[in-house]
Amino acid sequence: MMDNVRPPLPPFTLESATQKVRLAEDGWNSRDPARVAMAYTPLSQWRNRAEFVNGRSAIIAFLTRKWQRELDYWLIKELWAFADNRIAVRFAYEWHDDSGNWFRSYGNENWEFDESGLMQRRLACINDAPISAADRKFHWTQGRRPDDHPGLSELGM
Numbered sequence: 001m002m003d004n005v006r007p008p009l010p011p012f013t014l015e016s017a018t019q020k021v022r023l024a025e026d027g028w029n030s031r032d033p034a035r036v037a038m039a040y041t042p043l044s045q046w047r048n049r050a051e052f053v054n055g056r057s058a059i060i061a062f063l064t065r066k067w068q069r070e071l072d073y074w075l076i077k078e079l080w081a082f083a084d085n086r087i088a089v090r091f092a093y094e095w096h097d098d099s100g101n102w103f104r105s106y107g108n109e110n111w112e113f114d115e116s117g118l119m120q121r122r123l124a125c126i127n128d129a130p131i132s133a134a135d136r137k138f139h140w141t142q143g144r145r146p147d148d149h150p151g152l153s154e155l156g157m
Helices: 014-029 033-037 056-069
Strands: 040-048 051-054 071-083 086-096 102-113 119-131
Touching: 014 033, 014 071, 014 086, 033 056, 040 056, 051 056, 056 071
Parallel strands: 040 119
Antiparallel strands: 040 051, 071 086, 086 102, 102 119
8 A cells, every 4th residue: 555645757758857856856856854754755865975774763863953954955956867766867956064064065965756656765865065155156935946936957067
C-alpha cells in the first residue's frame, strides 16, 4: 500500500520533471523538516556530502541539525537531466552561520522516485564557498522563491 502519492509521477517529461524540481525547492525553502521528509519514502536512502541518512526519522533529524547550523537558508534548484523515474538537479543555496559568516553552497543531486512519486534515493554532492553579505544573490523573504526571482541560469551560476 502506498504511504502517500506525490505528483507529478514517473515516468517524467520535461514539464513534470521541472515541476518536481520546483516542488522540491519550495519544500526545502520552507525549512520545515517534517514537511520536507514527507516527500521521501519511509525507507528513503540519502548520501549528503559524506553522511548517510536512511528513513524519514533520520531525514527529519538531519534537516533539523542542518537548519540549526545553516541560518537564513535560501535555495534555488534547477533541472539538469531526467529519464524514467530519475531526475538530476544542480543547486545553490545561501546561508550564514551563527557568527554571521555567509556562504554559498553549490551542488548536484541525483534523485530516484518510486511509482507514487516519493523520492526513494537522494545522492548529493555539495561544496561551500565563503561569500560576503554584499555578494549574496538570493533576495526574498523566507519561504517560496517568487516566480519573478531569477533562477541559477539567469544569475549566471
